Amino acid sequence: MLLLPCPWCGHRDESEFTYGGDATVTWPALSEGTDSWFPAVYLRANPRGPHHELWHHTAGCRRWFRLSRDTLTHEVLAETPAPDGEAT
Numbered sequence: 001m002l003l004l005p006c007p008w009c010g011h012r013d014e015s016e017f018t019y020g021g022d023a024t025v026t027w028p029a030l031s032e033g034t035d036s037w038f039p040a041v042y043l044r045a046n047p048r049g050p051h052h053e054l055w056h057h058t059a060g061c062r063r064w065f066r067l068s069r070d071t072l073t074h075e076v077l078a079e080t081p082a083p084d085g086e087a088t
Helices: 034-042
Strands: 003-006 010-013 018-022 050-056 064-070 076-081
Touching: 003 064, 003 076
Parallel strands: none
Antiparallel strands: 003 010, 018 050, 050 064, 064 076
């Protein structure tokens, strides 16, 4: 069981959350063609070590937040509210 720290609700079981993806992805403009969107949507690195992720507290406050987590040890390094418009 992984406990995730919601910035508003505190530590909760991971089953209350939905993974929102890699928080470091730079999304192309909507007007750009499929050549720009393919890597943003489908090509992902599988980092070993510190990584920034987006999470949604689906079964709680229903807010988005950024989580810095070590993917090797699952240690949570930091959590912060997601900036407006980053995840909706």
